[in-house]
Amino acid sequence: MSDRFARDLLAWYDEHGRHDLPWHHNRTPYRVWVSEIMLQQTQVTTVIPYFRAFMQRFPDVQALTEAPEDDVLSHWSGLGYYARARNLQKAARTVVNDFGGEFPADQEKLESLTGIGRSTAAAVLAQAFGKRAAILDGNVKRVLARYHAVPGWPGQTRVLNTLWEHAEQHTPDTRVRDYTQAIMDLGAMVCSRSRPACESCPLQSGCLAYRNSEVSLYPGSKPKKAKPEKTTWMVILEDSDGRIMLERRPPSGIWGGLWSLPELDPAFSPDELPEACEQAFGFDCSDAELIGGFRHTFSHYHLHIQPARLSVTASSNIADNDSQRWLHRDQALTLGLPAPIRTLLTNPEQTALL
Template sequence: MPASFAERLLRWYDSHGRKNLPWHDNRTPYRVWLSEIMLQQTQVATVIPYYRAFTARFPDVRTLAEAPVDDVLGHWSGLGYYARARNLQKAAQTIVQEHHGEFPADQEQLEALPGIGRSTAAAILAQAFDHRATILDGNVKRVLARHHAVPGWPGDTKVLRQLWGHAETHTPHQRIRDYTQAIMDLGAMVCTRSRPACEHCPLTSTCLAYQRGEMKLYPASKPKKTKPEKTTWMVILEDHHGRILLERRPPSGIWGGLWSLPELDAAYSADELSEACESSFGLDCGEAQLDAGFRHTFSHYHLHIQPARLTVANRAYSAAIADRDDQRWVYRDEALSLGLPAPIRTLLTSPAQPVLL
């Protein structure tokens, strides 16, 4: 009898799979959960140093639940998709308050936690509890879409339903922890988005896309939409102490809850920035010095950022802005310890690149 999908995959994993990733040691539900959240839309090589630093600072769910949010966001700064970090702490707090600090070993209860969906809940059950549970992350979707030649974009409800059906069919009843890691590894290491290494794949004998020479057709790409373009002034306001004014972003939306530079409407001209700072922040500033602008792309729009450096001209004016929950004067070193969006961190650490007005 020919070996099943799972049997061939597990044989490949025994010889070629990844077994020494940081979250493979001491697979507690907390450590598995953290790795799954960090790995969403982020590559393993990028995640590893963040994971190690995060678990060193927040070694368990109670530590994370009780930590200041700025500390959590600061350790997440640079990973992007910051809603993941906020949901991570909210889920930790729920686990402490409603589950006595213990992760529930139940799919429905796990999915009820902030930021945990069907596949992430299944990964926790399989990896941490060794329960039979079906996963379907991005790598697995790609493997199954090619193996079964499933047409369409995986984000489409009909396509997703088919992929879940295939995922459930192939999930074995033994070695579930190894199987879930194996199919994720195959997608990440062999059945890659571009240039899949089919010659090293254990599933080619039954892979419909391979047999038809149509690997590039599966899975179909997300239908493209033109992203809107937006522009903003990012002002680096410095007082006589050498401190910089930061503002906390609203809790929801882009860079939610992070500290960022104040913004001014792009309708202002460079010559109007000093006056705009006085009307917007109550600060008397000198002439603006412009840095080279750049574009930052979000999932649904492009943001053109034009940095401008201004110095507060009078000591009394900087005192007019007292530290608040959403606004504070900080030295650069202190700023870099906070949760900052990656472009803002780059602005504060890179040498100025003045442009002529």
């Protein structure tokens, strides 16, 4: 192996890397693919229990294809970025319908699947098929940006293209499965975003950022822009049987396709909530009981959520339909719910900590 970068990295991996992750066992393309999608924007320690539960419920691509979307979203609840779950099922159906249930061992065909980009396709090729393919996830970007002192934010096309060139340069022809795991492990375990353990890094001698005492400068930060602040009422409408009403959110956008609590315009005062519910849903309700509000941060804005509990005293409209369900709390918790809504329904006192 002529490339010193790859040689030193693999020597470190043999002694210190992660060799026993759940997706390393029975390493099928399906299992590798699911793990790679889960690992997008999510740490390994968080993913492991979700992956195990997901594999138990959806052991192969056929099972995922045939499952109700609510079931898939329920098993994803808490991982965030829920479009990943919907895209996962859409891609599974393409694999079944267009590729006979077998994942293609081809970069272009893998990238044609919904939710799979260049790096994820390469990870599947390397990890599942043992084919030489360069990856460039967040951990790898950080390692390469520091090692080569690549200036600028990796979200910029110029910077990203440079990092891809380095990724291609260092990816070896042999042990590519170990190499892709090794460089991800190094970024997560040693070359971390804050307080990197440079003294323990096998690439230290060739790292330009370390040599110049500029590790903290790489990779460059995304230009900061203040996140807008939004506010909403979330109402817990409870009927005389103790059931609450949930609404399915639109398929696209925040929490797309998940079940959540109905929302009302924040311009309403607490005293106006019963009338607002009557106008919006056709329900006669008691006065509102306010629950501790909390803020939930999305990638591009902060949402201030003020929950309120109202008892439905009379209605001609209490009935399930495609976008509304009346459920007892234990039934509601089996659906795909956003993490803060799940917390609100199970332990409202904890929402103040969100």
